[in-house]
Amino acid sequence: MLVGELVERALRREPPDRGEALAVLRLTDAETPALVGEVARVRRHFFQDRVKLNFLLNIKSGLCPEDCHYCSQSKLSTAGIQRYPMLSPERAVEAAGIAAATGAKRFCMVASGRGPTPGELERFVAAVRAVRAARPELEVCACLGLLGDGQAERLAGAGVHAYNHNLNTSEAHYGEICGTHTFADRVDTLRRAAAAGLSPCSGALFGMGEGDEDVVEVGVALRELRPDSVPVNFLIPVAGTPLADRRELTPWRCLRILALFRLLFPDVEVRIAGGREVHLRTLQPLGLLLANSIFAGDYLTTRGQAAQADLDMIADLGLRVEGAAEPTLPHRAPPAVELKTERR
DSSP: OOHHHHHHHHHTTOOOOHHHHHHHHTSOTTTHHHHHHHHHHHHHHHHTTEEEEEEEEEEEBSOOOOOOTTOTTSTTOOOOBOOBOOOOHHHHHHHHHHHHHHTOSEEEEEEOSSSOOHHHHHHHHHHHHHHHHHOTTSEEEEEOSSOOTTHHHHHHHHTOOEEEOOOBSOTTTGGGTOSSSOHHHHHHHHHHHHHTTOEEEOOEEEOSSOOHHHHHHHHHHHHHHOOSEEEEEEOOOOTTSTTTTOOOOOHHHHHHHHHHHHHHSTTSEEEEOTTHHHHTGGGHHHHTTTOSEEEOSOOSSBOOOOHHHHHHHHHHTTOEETTOOOOOOOOOOOOSSOBOBOOO
């Protein structure tokens, strides 16, 4: 396989076929630096030196009836996380102010649960309106689980820009990681969001026992849904979850996955999301030669790299934060996979 040919096709927005995608994943570690260097041409062609920053607010934590094996908020989890109902609009505005201070362009408001109850949706809509009034420069992305009739339209009417709902893994592998809803349920929610005019945001989570074929199949399924942004997550094994002992990813494996997703989505936002600090480790900067977007700061229930460290990394690479004023943040030493422990 000649990677250069795949790159030339990606520059014409032509993705690899399944066989070629598998070949990318099966390159050796020794061959991966050259892969990164070649595929970086695609990222540079479509996104130049820009990096989009995203900031995440866990607006409702824990208390979830779903059994997603990877999640510290699921009903199977015994992890010592914070658990609280939907936060107030005032708290959402406060967090949005922090997001703006990092230079973030997108503010992602995430609530645990199968899907929003009518009361939760009303509270969430109030929070969205408050954030939009206080920080109109931020894109609001909602992530509330499975959506029912009329809910996507309600979110769009409140000013939500995007809806995130990840496919996570291939349809064939999905039953291994969740039994309370299906792959088809997730596809249905993404279609509802897109039909309501919300920008579809959907990606995957790797390191859950999937094979190369599963990585390719979820990528192909995502292409069929035509998302505007694609988060690439790497499992953070959290004590108390069924996948706590999973340790199958390496930095080079993660970079091959990122390279494949750039080839599959040449002109679409590809975001390095959860787990980059854990699995890319010292090779994190190479990830930004492929992806054009990251989360700044913490994740749902685990600590991320300090936002200032992210800004320093971007600057050291000769890249720039997209559409933001110069951020000013204090330095903070990043703890290793530190849980946001429950308040007593």
